[in-house]
Amino acid sequence: MTDKATLRRLARLLSPSVPDEDDRVVSRLVEIVGAASNGCVYLPMPGELDVTSIIRHRADIAWFTTRTVDRVTLTVHPVDSEYEVHPFGYRQPVSGSPELDAAEIDVWIIPGVAFDMKGHRLGHGMGYYDRLLAHVRPGARLIGVATERRIFPSIPYDGFDIAMDAVVTEERVIRP
Secondary structure: OOOHHHHHHHHHOOOOOOHHHHHHHHHHHHHHOOOOOEEEEOOOOOOOOOOOOHHHHOOOOEEEEEEEOOOOOEEEEEOOOOEEEOOOOOEEEOOOOOOEOHHHOOEEEEEOOEEEOOOOEEOOOOOHHHHHHOOOOOOOEEEEEOOHHHEEOOOOOOOOOOOOOEEEOOOOEEOO
């Protein structure tokens, strides 16, 4: 099995998503998000899938997003918060935005550098999402999103890694 660092290097060589892929992933997300009163969607880093149009397509859900507080912590805030640009180039709610406990979120839409068919996720290597998702309530749905080229045969995982309930690509929905 290839180690995580090597898989990250390989995944970073893959082309970023294009708008058509973003739209096709969102179309599949609209179908599988299901009944939820609230959800958390990420704001994309440069090169990541942009699935934020789910907010418009599923306006019946109260949407939240994450803020990177420090080198280890993500917090959850209303998606209509005032934004700032993080040093890595993505938007995030400003400091002092109202915060929601992660345990109150019904459905999570999670980015990844890569996923496998078992729902294992490869992130950027800092553990932000794994630490945050350790606090979700039982029964909350975790949906990973990636382009099809980022579905790998196998991703190594550790005891603290959180697997997804589903992974959505522009081609299919993977249900481990």
